[in-house]
Amino acid sequence: MDVEEVIRRLTAGTERNRVQFREGFTDFAARHGLSDWEGWFSPYDDETYSQVLQDIGPDDVVLDLGAGDLRLALMMAGRVRRVYAVEVNPVVVGTALGIIGFDLPRNLHVVCANALDVAIPPGVTVAVLLMRHCQHFGEYFERLRAAGCRRLITNARWKSGVEVIDLTKPRLPFAAVREGWYACRCGAVGYVGQGENAESQAVEVDDCPACRKWRGENEASRETNCRFGWPGIRGPGVLGAGDAHAGGGC
């Protein structure tokens, strides 16, 4: 199979098909709890896909969450042991499957369902979540960790570029961060302090103010600043994290 040729067919056939503007989409999105553009299909650029491809290898079993028109899933299937691609939108994935036709590789397993309703298949080593408008990062994070998945490749926290999150790593309690960027398991990112450590790598934390807010505890005892609205501070060492705005919660 010539993957590039299949992707050319997909590009021609799925992008002009703006399914989110179709009648019934609003009700469909509400039924699935998709809000704030979360249910909109839009492919990313080649650079984003290349960043993902360089972080997967032949031994990986990949779970592609929100797989869209399957173009990245197809690219990944040529490099890894197996890809499970889960896409909620039947029009997007149905059109894509029609275009792919008999070029569908055997190691690409396509599921049309809400990824939050689907059990994580056994043996998944890495998940891909290219979904800048994701509103459920924390749920994906917890489910993947519980299933033994080791890495999460995503643009959902920093909204720009692609980061590889080590899901096995222990998280620092947010309260222990004195000065610098943080990225939380709930999906929130931000800066603690006065900006004296603005070039720092983000520290992986848990129990951040957004987590507490989510749990109904509104008391954030420390001074925090969302990435958005903290002028003059560039992002930490996340691939291409340039000018993104803050993640969920902030």
Ligand SMILES: C[S@@+](CC[C@H](N)C(=O)[O-])C[C@H]1O[C@@H](n2cnc3c(N)ncnc32)[C@H](O)[C@@H]1O
């Ligand atoms: C911005 S598009 C990106 C598509 C694909 N990941 C790519 O990079 O080409 C996000 C996709 O996630 C899908 N999606 C959002 N929430 C989902 C969910 N809970 N379960 C499955 N798919 C979901 C949307 O329908 C949309 O097709």
